[in-house]
Amino acid sequence: MANRPKKARARTPAARGRSAPRRVVVLVATRKGAWFYHGDAARRTWRADGPHFLGHIISHLVLDPRDGRTLLAAAKTGHLGPTVFRSTDLGRTWKEAARPPAFAKVPEGEKGRAVDHTFWLTPAGVAEPNVWYAGTSPQGLFRSEDGGVSWQPFSGINDDPQYRTWMGTVQDGTPDGPKLHSIIVDPRDPKHLYFAMSGGGVHESVDGGRSFAPLVKGLETVEGFDAAEATFHDPHCVRLCPSNPDRLYQQNHCGIYRLDRPSTEWVRIGKRMPKRVGDIGFPMVVHPRDADTAWVFPMDGSTVWPRTSPDGIPAAYVTRNGGKSWQRLDAGLPASQAWWTVKRQAMTADAQDPVGLYFGTTSGELWASRDEGGRWTCMARHLPEIYAVEAAETA
Amino acid sequence: MKVLIPSPLLSYTAQREVEASGATLAAVLDELDRQFPGIRFRMIDEQERMRRHVRFFVNGDQVFDLSQPLRPTDEVVIVQALSGG
Numbered sequence: 001m002a003n004r005p006k007k008a009r010a011r012t013p014a015a016r017g018r019s020a021p022r023r024v025v026v027l028v029a030t031r032k033g034a035w036f037y038h039g040d041a042a043r044r045t046w047r048a049d050g051p052h053f054l055g056h057i058i059s060h061l062v063l064d065p066r067d068g069r070t071l072l073a074a075a076k077t078g079h080l081g082p083t084v085f086r087s088t089d090l091g092r093t094w095k096e097a098a099r100p101p102a103f104a105k106v107p108e109g110e111k112g113r114a115v116d117h118t119f120w121l122t123p124a125g126v127a128e129p130n131v132w133y134a135g136t137s138p139q140g141l142f143r144s145e146d147g148g149v150s151w152q153p154f155s156g157i158n159d160d161p162q163y164r165t166w167m168g169t170v171q172d173g174t175p176d177g178p179k180l181h182s183i184i185v186d187p188r189d190p191k192h193l194y195f196a197m198s199g200g201g202v203h204e205s206v207d208g209g210r211s212f213a214p215l216v217k218g219l220e221t222v223e224g225f226d227a228a229e230a231t232f233h234d235p236h237c238v239r240l241c242p243s244n245p246d247r248l249y250q251q252n253h254c255g256i257y258r259l260d261r262p263s264t265e266w267v268r269i270g271k272r273m274p275k276r277v278g279d280i281g282f283p284m285v286v287h288p289r290d291a292d293t294a295w296v297f298p299m300d301g302s303t304v305w306p307r308t309s310p311d312g313i314p315a316a317y318v319t320r321n322g323g324k325s326w327q328r329l330d331a332g333l334p335a336s337q338a339w340w341t342v343k344r345q346a347m348t349a350d351a352q353d354p355v356g357l358y359f360g361t362t363s364g365e366l367w368a369s370r371d372e373g374g375r376w377t378c379m380a381r382h383l384p385e386i387y388a389v390e391a392a393e394t395a
Numbered sequence: 396m397k398v399l400i401p402s403p404l405l406s407y408t409a410q411r412e413v414e415a416s417g418a419t420l421a422a423v424l425d426e427l428d429r430q431f432p433g434i435r436f437r438m439i440d441e442q443e444r445m446r447r448h449v450r451f452f453v454n455g456d457q458v459f460d461l462s463q464p465l466r467p468t469d470e471v472v473i474v475q476a477l478s479g480g
Contacts, residue, residue, distance in 0.1 A: 079403050079448040079475040080437035096433045102441035114440035 022393040024350045025090070026358050027071075028366060029058035032384035034073055036091060038394075043356055043370050046379050052091050060345060062121045063090075063392035064147075066129055072148045074118035074134070082117045084134070086148050090394070099150035101134045101142040103158055113138050113158075120345070121148075122183040127190045135180030139167045139197050143209070154209055166200045166214070166230040174198055181344065182238035186245050194248070196238045201230035202250070218266035220254040237284040237344040244291035247322075251284040251296055251344070258323050269323025273298065277310050277317070277328075283347035287355060287372075292322045295329075295349070295373060297342040297359060308339040316347075316357070316373050329373035340365070345388035352393075360386025396465065398423065399472040404438075407431040415471075420451060421461040423471060438473065448476040 026037040026046070035050030056075045064070040069088050076082040084097040106112030115136045124131035134142040134151060141154040157163050167178060179198050186192035191208035194215070201219075203212040214230040225232040234253035241247040246261040256270030256279045270279025280301030287293035295318050300306045309315070315330035340361035347359035357369045364383035369376050398415050400408045408431050415430065417423035421443075428435035438449045443461060445451065451458045452472040453465065465471070 077403055079401075079446075081440060081446050083433065083437065098432065100433075100436060102436070105441055105443070112442040114442050114444065 022352075022395055024352065024356060025063070025392050025394055026366070026368070026379070027061040027063060027388075027390040027392060028360055028380075028383065028386060029061040029073070029345075029388035030360075030364070030384040030386050031057055034058045034061050034091075035380070035383065037366065037379055043350075043352070043368070046368075048380065049091065052094070053085070057117065058387065059117055059119045060121045060388045060390075062123065062390055064123045064132075065392065066123060066126055068392075068394060070147050072121050072132065074121055076117045082115050082136075084118060084121075084148055084151070097144075097149055097151065101136050101140065101151040102153070103140055104153055104155060113140070115140060116177055118142075119179045120181040120183055122185065124185045125187050125190050131190070133183040133185070133193075133195075135183050135195060137177035137179045139178050139180040139200065141180055141183070141195060141209070156210060157212060163200075163212075167197060168199055168231050182235065184238065184240045184248075186240070187242065188245055194238060194240070196235035196250075198236065198253075199231065199234040201233035202235050202238055203230070215259075215264060216266075217264050218259075218268070219250075219252060219257060220268065222254060236282045239284045239286045239294075241286045241291035241294075243287070243289050247291045249284050249286055249294045249323075251281050253280070253301075255279045256281075256284075256296055256323065267323075269319070270296075272319075272324060273317060273326050274328075277315075278302070281342075282344040283342055283359070284344075285347050285349050285357065288349060288351040289353075290320075293318065293320050293372075294323070295347070295357060297347055299341045306339075307341050309341060312337050312339050314338050314340065314342075316359070316376075318373055329369075329376075331374060332369075332376035332378075333367070339363075343387055345390075346386050348389050348391050350391040350393065356391065358389050358391055360389045362386065396423070396467055397470045398427065399470070401473050401475045403475050404434055404473070407434040407437075416467065417465060419461065419465060420453070420458060420463045420471070423465060424461070450474040450476050 024039040028035040033051035033054040037046040059074045061073045071087040073085045083100040085094045087094045103113045120135035122133045130147045132144045140158045142151045144151045182196040184194040193205040196202045201216040204215045205212045216233045221227045221232040236251045238250045248259045250257040255268045257266040258269045259266045273279040277298050281298045285295040300310045317326045340363040342359045350356040355372045366380040368379050415423045415426040424435050
């Protein structure tokens with residue numbers, strides 16, 4: 001092997017990857033439209049492309065990692081009903097889904113639910129190339145088998161009396177409606193699914209979604225409510241570790257947790273966070289190659305739940321040991337009077353080395369770190385309120 | 396019949412005024428959806444309810460029932476309700 005010609009080595013896929021590094025594009029969904037930020041090879045400068053759908057409420061914007069070209073946007077406007085737009089040319093052209101997520105029509109005389117907005121989009125694994133999942137508000141689970149063109153409801157969840165009880169009413173959700181989110185497909189097994197509901201707990205299926213069961217043991221609840229009841233749980237964001245699919249992290253209304261399967265009991269790892277900061281927040285981000293590393297972005301969950309940076313001093317926190325300890329990451333971030341927060345879909349990581357981190361704020365700022373949170377720089381200011389940030393890679 | 400389209404839906408029709416036929420408001424909206432796929436669901440939800448911020452007027456009178464009978468000479472105006480933020 002030592003004498004193998006350099007030319008021959010250059011033809012291997014790995015070598016091609018090294019000679020032509022993939023560029024990061026950051027997909028930003030806001031209350032008033034969508035933007036793309038195309039990075040240079042070093043992730044130092046970013047070219048803004050947008051707005052797309054100016055005036056539309058974009059809840060999630062996701063590029064399919066399986067084909068690197070199919071892009072879905074969950075959209076609605078203040079006046080019009082919800083829909084999903086698709087692009088296969090990175091947003092140069094868009095086409096609307098033929099059948100957006102919608103609940104089943106109920107018989108005359110019954111009060112049926114209508115999707116207010118599609119909140120979450122998840123592409124399935126490589127074994128199911130055209131399959132996507134969507135979570136909605138009011139809470140519903142949907143699946144597309146044609147790349148997001150047409151969507152079918154999971155009646156086993158959406159119309160199941162027990163699940164409807166766990167979903168609660170509009171009063172049991174977030175201020176702009178209860179949300180089904182954090183839909184996760186086990187990369188080893190497309191029939192192994194998770195999703196979460198705010199409120200309503202975390203749920204798991206091992207049969208492709210024919211049946212689901214709660215996965216809430218170990219999670220705490222507020223005000224002494226019965227922790228055995230899924231309805232009292234409010235998971236904010238759940239992530240599965242790509243490098244160890246048996247490990248999940250969760251940012252919950254009541255702390256930060258880790259779950260190592262096959263255990264079914266979550267462990268609260270946020271207790272090791274500094275007391276003055278606490279372990280309340282929305283987003284949860286996991287490292288693409290190291291299951292012991294994860295990031296959170298704490299917010300003020302005291303008194304009336306301001307949902308701002310604690311003391312107006314924003315910071316991410318990282319654990320490098322599965323939650324045994326946490327380090328503050330605030331270099332470059334405002335040192336005072338910054339009263340924004342980061343929503344559950346608005347913080348993400350790329351897959352480069354070192355990992356790039358990205359988050360968007362409720363005040364319309366987009367921040368990035370090229371060194372896993374060591375130093376932050378502001379990529380964009382004065383955007384509308386940011387709802388979701390995703391990092392994708394293009395050739 | 397003549398149907399006037401509000402500005403949020405011009406991305407579907409590309410024109411302010413379109414022609415559609417049907418014996419009821421529901422039938423006219425079905426016809427609109429055939430001409431401009433997707434437009435109906437932006438106005439009418441999956442339970443056949445008018446969306447909260449969309450209003451329908453026939454010959455100047457607001458209509459609340461999708462089964463409202465229509466004549467070929469009627470004029471339908473679709474309006475976005477005032478709301479914002």
